[in-house]
Amino acid sequence: MADIKKRIGAFLGSLLLIFAVILTILPIPIVAYSNYPLSCSDTEIASALDYLRNSQTTQGDIGGFATSAWVTMAIAAGEEDPHTWKVGSNPSIVDYLETHAGNANVSIAPDVARMILAVVAAGESPTDFGGIDFVDALKTLYDDGQIGDASLLNDDFWGIMALVSTGESASSEIIANSVGFIKNNQNDDGGWSWAINQSSDVDDTACAVMALIAAGESSGSNAITNSLNYIKSQQADNGGFLSWGATNPSTDSWAIDAIVAAGQQPTSSYWTKNNNTPIDDLLGFQNLDGSFPDWQGNPSPWITAYAIPALLGKPYPVEVLQPQEPGSVYVRVEGQSNTTWSGDVTVTESDITADNSGTTYHLLDPTALGALDEASNHEERFSYYVTDEYGGLYAKSIAGEQPGGANGWMYRVDYYSPSVGADQFILAETTPPAPPHEEVLFYYGAWTDLPLKISVNKTAVAKGEEFSVTVSVYNDTAHDWSACENATVYADHDYTTGSDGKVNITIDRDGTFNLFAEKSGCIRSDKVSVKVGTGVGSQAQVSLSVTITPAISIEVTPDSIDFGDLAPGYTSDACSITIENKGGMSVTVTAETTDQAQGLFTNGLKLDNNSWRLFSNTINVNDNLETQAELAVSLDYAGVGTKAGTLIFWAEES
Amino acid sequence: MQGRWLLTAFCLVIAVMLLFPISLLAAGVGIAPRELEFNAYLGSSANETLYVINTGDSEAEYEIYVDEEYKDWFDIAPSEFTLVPTEVKEVEVIASPPLLSHGNYAIRIYIIAANPSLQLGVGTGVKVPVQLHIASWPLYVAIGMVVLLAALAAFLVWRRSRVH
Numbered sequence: 001m002a003d004i005k006k007r008i009g010a011f012l013g014s015l016l017l018i019f020a021v022i023l024t025i026l027p028i029p030i031v032a033y034s035n036y037p038l039s040c041s042d043t044e045i046a047s048a049l050d051y052l053r054n055s056q057t058t059q060g061d062i063g064g065f066a067t068s069a070w071v072t073m074a075i076a077a078g079e080e081d082p083h084t085w086k087v088g089s090n091p092s093i094v095d096y097l098e099t100h101a102g103n104a105n106v107s108i109a110p111d112v113a114r115m116i117l118a119v120v121a122a123g124e125s126p127t128d129f130g131g132i133d134f135v136d137a138l139k140t141l142y143d144d145g146q147i148g149d150a151s152l153l154n155d156d157f158w159g160i161m162a163l164v165s166t167g168e169s170a171s172s173e174i175i176a177n178s179v180g181f182i183k184n185n186q187n188d189d190g191g192w193s194w195a196i197n198q199s200s201d202v203d204d205t206a207c208a209v210m211a212l213i214a215a216g217e218s219s220g221s222n223a224i225t226n227s228l229n230y231i232k233s234q235q236a237d238n239g240g241f242l243s244w245g246a247t248n249p250s251t252d253s254w255a256i257d258a259i260v261a262a263g264q265q266p267t268s269s270y271w272t273k274n275n276n277t278p279i280d281d282l283l284g285f286q287n288l289d290g291s292f293p294d295w296q297g298n299p300s301p302w303i304t305a306y307a308i309p310a311l312l313g314k315p316y317p318v319e320v321l322q323p324q325e326p327g328s329v330y331v332r333v334e335g336q337s338n339t340t341w342s343g344d345v346t347v348t349e350s351d352i353t354a355d356n357s358g359t360t361y362h363l364l365d366p367t368a369l370g371a372l373d374e375a376s377n378h379e380e381r382f383s384y385y386v387t388d389e390y391g392g393l394y395a396k397s398i399a400g401e402q403p404g405g406a407n408g409w410m411y412r413v414d415y416y417s418p419s420v421g422a423d424q425f426i427l428a429e430t431t432p433p434a435p436p437h438e439e440v441l442f443y444y445g446a447w448t449d450l451p452l453k454i455s456v457n458k459t460a461v462a463k464g465e466e467f468s469v470t471v472s473v474y475n476d477t478a479h480d481w482s483a484c485e486n487a488t489v490y491a492d493h494d495y496t497t498g499s500d501g502k503v504n505i506t507i508d509r510d511g512t513f514n515l516f517a518e519k520s521g522c523i524r525s526d527k528v529s530v531k532v533g534t535g536v537g538s539q540a541q542v543s544l545s546v547t548i549t550p551a552i553s554i555e556v557t558p559d560s561i562d563f564g565d566l567a568p569g570y571t572s573d574a575c576s577i578t579i580e581n582k583g584g585m586s587v588t589v590t591a592e593t594t595d596q597a598q599g600l601f602t603n604g605l606k607l608d609n610n611s612w613r614l615f616s617n618t619i620n621v622n623d624n625l626e627t628q629a630e631l632a633v634s635l636d637y638a639g640v641g642t643k644a645g646t647l648i649f650w651a652e653e654s
Numbered sequence: 655m656q657g658r659w660l661l662t663a664f665c666l667v668i669a670v671m672l673l674f675p676i677s678l679l680a681a682g683v684g685i686a687p688r689e690l691e692f693n694a695y696l697g698s699s700a701n702e703t704l705y706v707i708n709t710g711d712s713e714a715e716y717e718i719y720v721d722e723e724y725k726d727w728f729d730i731a732p733s734e735f736t737l738v739p740t741e742v743k744e745v746e747v748i749a750s751p752p753l754l755s756h757g758n759y760a761i762r763i764y765i766i767a768a769n770p771s772l773q774l775g776v777g778t779g780v781k782v783p784v785q786l787h788i789a790s791w792p793l794y795v796a797i798g799m800v801v802l803l804a805a806l807a808a809f810l811v812w813r814r815s816r817v818h
Contacts, residue, residue: 550685551685551687552684552688554683555710555778556778557679557680558680560769580680582684584688605774646774646776647774647777648768648777648779649776649777649779650778651780651781652781
């Protein structure tokens with residue numbers, strides 16, 4: 001018995017020793033995901049991005065319109081430029097989103113918020129994307145201290161994240177009040193639901209955490225602490241987070257985002273359960289092709305787009321617009337009958353001389369008048385006459401247009417009519433309107449004239465494809481926009497808006513049309529471009545055909561050589577061989593000879609008077625090379641009769 | 655008289671050309687992609703597809719093979735075939751590296767087109783670089799699991815023998 005025990009003990013000891021040795025020499029640790037966050041070069045991220053890239057259509061979209069927005073965020077989180085994501089020379093995913101921007105329902109806050117987050121992630125302007133001001137659209141949905149539907153919470157979560165991404169101050173009325181609305185509707189268990197008075201769930205609680213943190217909430221506040229406690233209470237033994245009784249990659253992703261947003265490490269011991277972290281569970285869902293599955297188990301670009309930021313430790317919003325450069329502003333000068341100038345300028349301080357008195361004024365700050373002065377000095381310069389006869393500096397005429405009657409030159413900032421002169425309005429500082437200030441509008445008209453705004457639902461259409469134009473008018477009392485009826489829209493010809501401010505337009509000729517709107521008693525709108533032409537829009541179809549040449553290809557002529565009758569000691573006449581590069585790459589060509597004739601060819605074949613072994617030439621694409629082949633039969637060659645051999649020209653990419 | 659002789663000679667030349675057309679056929683091969691990359695794990699295999707086209711103007715026989723040293727690591731199907739001009743063949747290349755061969759390997763696949771000839775047959779060939787990356791950790795993990803299970807089984811046997 002003692003002998004048996006000893007043997008078993010020795011056996012066990014050996015096994016353990018072997019196991020210990022194997023563990024020691026293992027090149028990869030068994031616990032593979034202790035280094036969180038993952039980097040873009042990690043296989044898990046690279047393969048997920050590859051999956052998304054391979055899912056892109058020639059239209060530019062990946063998984064459709066809404067998913068393309070999420071994917072754009074994932075691409076940006078992966079530190080790649082979404083503008084470069086395209087199939088060949090087809091539209092990029094950003095082009096796709098811009099062309100189809102009208103698909104977003106601007107009356108639904110989460111739709112608008114998603115677009116803002118994606119547009120900012122793409123480095124584009126959310127105030128003018130596809131002819132739509134998504135920021136304005138979202139702000140329009142702010143009502144009674146919250147964003148969107150008063151019974152919903154998820155529109156507030158995403159609305160806050162979207163506004164923060166645009167650089168909106170967390171202390172702004174919309175964000176501050178919406179934060180209060182969210183906190184007031186936190187459930188007793190610390191979580192949130194998608195709507196008020198509903199049971200908490202991990203997904204929406206995670207979104208609430210991200211929104212609050214983005215809005216400046218301290219990670220140590222009661223609201224955040226309690227919400228993280230709720231998320232922790234929903235952690236399953238596999239490390240993931242429960243949703244409808246099981247974990248899934250979507251819930252895991254957002255929960256991880258929330259943990260990271262709150263400044264915690266999802267692989268910490270606190271977030272480890274049964275030796276499993278949330279990252280383990282999330283990565284456990286990843287398919288071999290890099291994708292993550294949806295609820296039915298199918299590979300999903302949508303869910304993959306959620307997982308990438310989470311694995312990279314980049315919660316939403318994945319990108320935030322940098323604060324506006326002081327004095328950087330869009331200037332538009334609307335004359336009596338046309339737009340005098342429009343463009344971006346940067347102004348810091350200005351020296352402006354009053355034309356009537358000759359006195360030069362040094363404006364230390366970037367002002368609205370300084371912006372006009374800067375604009376007048378651009379390449380397409382225009383003149384303006386400034387006077388100090390009324391106290392401050394006043395732009396009395398621009399581009400030769402003089403005031404007359406009740407009409408003259410006035411200015412607005414972000415459509416708001418300031419109560420101070422243009423020389424006293426300090427950009428990014430004076431309020432109202434609240435900074436950041438994006439547009440300074442100088443216009444010729446009456447005090448009562450109101451700004452018009454134009455937007456389109458499509459910026460690129462096929463010839464004959466209908467698109468919708470909306471014209472809004474600014475209300476100087478309510479400081480909001482309303483539909484503008486009977487406005488004239490200029491496109492290929494004139495159109496008139498209906499009572500809803502809309503007009504449908506169909507253009508039957510190719511071209512890029514700069515649409516704008518005018519109405520008596522209003523200030524001409526800015527312009528929005530619509531491209532009309534073949535190959536643009538959903539109705540246009542072009543048959544595409546291409547012949548792909550092989551990557552590497554050579555052709556040799558002739559395919560056999562008869563050197564004729566030769567006696568030992570003689571050399572044949574030269575035979576010309578042409579080698580043509582018919583592939584897509586430059587190639588280096590070498591030669592190889594074989595024979596079954598006692599070395600007749602391997603010893604006697606010459607190319608360009610040298611041994612075939614020395615033959616090496618580079619041939620560029622579509623180029624060819626001619627070489628002369630000779631066969632020298634040695635004096636001591638013993639064979640007789642017809643002899644066969646092979647000369648191979650090998651091509652390799654240069 | 656001289657004109658008749660010239661006319662006769664010209665007709666004879668034409669007749670000979672028609673009866674014995676001069677054949678200057680070309681041999682050609684084209685491939686895509688320009689290189690193959692395999693990511694395999696020990697104990698597993700990886701597949702890649704190679705496309706071969708006859709860019710010549712005559713039927714040719716094609717043969718595909720890898721460096722002699724690694725010929726047992728690859729299965730190529732088909733490895734020999736005939737293509738008429740412009741015909742394309744899809745070739746499956748399967749890398750099945752042997753155990754204990756982890757690491758990165760630079761190998762070549764050779765695609766050769768040749769016409770059997772009683773004279774000196776002139777053929778063309780393309781050398782395609784192959785990158786083979788073999789990761790070892792799945793096998794090690796599997797071995798570890800097997801050893802662990804064996805240890806567990808041995809432990810259970812030992813416990814049972816103690817109880818009895």
